[in-house]
Amino acid sequence: MVQETKFSIPRAHPRYESLKMRELLIDGADQGIVATSGLIAHGRGEAFDYLIGERSLRNAIEAEKVAVASLLLAKLPVISVNGNLASLMANVTVNLAEVTGSLIEVNLFYRSRARELAIERVLKQSGAKRVLGIGSNASRIISEISSERRRVDPDGLFSCDVALIPLEDGDRATALRKMGKQVISIDLNPLSRTSQVASISIVDNIVRAFPRMVRIAKQLKSVPASELEALVSRFDNQRNLAGILEAIASRLTRLGENHQ
Ligand code: ATP
Numbered sequence: 001m002v003q004e005t006k007f008s009i010p011r012a013h014p015r016y017e018s019l020k021m022r023e024l025l026i027d028g029a030d031q032g033i034v035a036t037s038g039l040i041a042h043g044r045g046e047a048f049d050y051l052i053g054e055r056s057l058r059n060a061i062e063a064e065k066v067a068v069a070s071l072l073l074a075k076l077p078v079i080s081v082n083g084n085l086a087s088l089m090a091n092v093t094v095n096l097a098e099v100t101g102s103l104i105e106v107n108l109f110y111r112s113r114a115r116e117l118a119i120e121r122v123l124k125q126s127g128a129k130r131v132l133g134i135g136s137n138a139s140r141i142i143s144e145i146s147s148e149r150r151r152v153d154p155d156g157l158f159s160c161d162v163a164l165i166p167l168e169d170g171d172r173a174t175a176l177r178k179m180g181k182q183v184i185s186i187d188l189n190p191l192s193r194t195s196q197v198a199s200i201s202i203v204d205n206i207v208r209a210f211p212r213m214v215r216i217a218k219q220l221k222s223v224p225a226s227e228l229e230a231l232v233s234r235f236d237n238q239r240n241l242a243g244i245l246e247a248i249a250s251r252l253t254r255l256g257e258n259h260q
């Protein structure tokens, strides 16, 4: 499912996919793509994935469909890429950008020249023709945010109407909403500020969400805009998020009962 690693984890291992992801991220950290804090963020995600059952919930799949419709309808959709995403899903990110007509922008919590360039390299090796948010191109400031994390590309996140922000931080998600953007989050934690503040909150692992979103985009590309608009306007994000919490809660209750 995730990209191949140079590590040899036996396929039969019950936690094969999970271990492969860890190895990819450790490899990414060694190459300067993933920040140390990215490894911690992954651990937090893993914990929620255990509670979810390491599969895509029905409400997550629904949110993914609506998110793709929204990307297809957008005038200027942008996919924000950080080190974790580049290490786990660079190829699929480029595919998703292509099929939805989205731009790709590097947007880092801990910005460094070396990390920007390392991520740009991975994306270009995966076929990206243009990568925004590199060096002096990240020249616009989101005024609500202090520190280096506020720099965005004038041609990308600053001007976009729809921003897909996997594994984002709550402050930036909030700031993008305040700027009037439609914000699509992908975050395994339904309680994070990012999930709570997004317009469309996808509570799923990016390694499951992104490949499915590529498949959905291929299907929805030929659907008339009016149908896509109806899909987006019917969607109630708060209700969808509540359904996620209910699904997790009832799964845990069920598991508890089985142990009695
Ligand atoms: P927030 O700032 O939104 O309140 P946070 O501070 O708790 O969130 P961050 O470290 O800012 O968390 O963001 C990392 C988020 O990314 C976590 O909520 C985690 O659940 C999520 N995450 C990590 N790995 C994945 C993954 N593979 N797929 C989806 N989400 C992930």
Ligand code: MG
Binding pocket: 168, 169, 170, 171
């Ligand atoms: Mg945070």
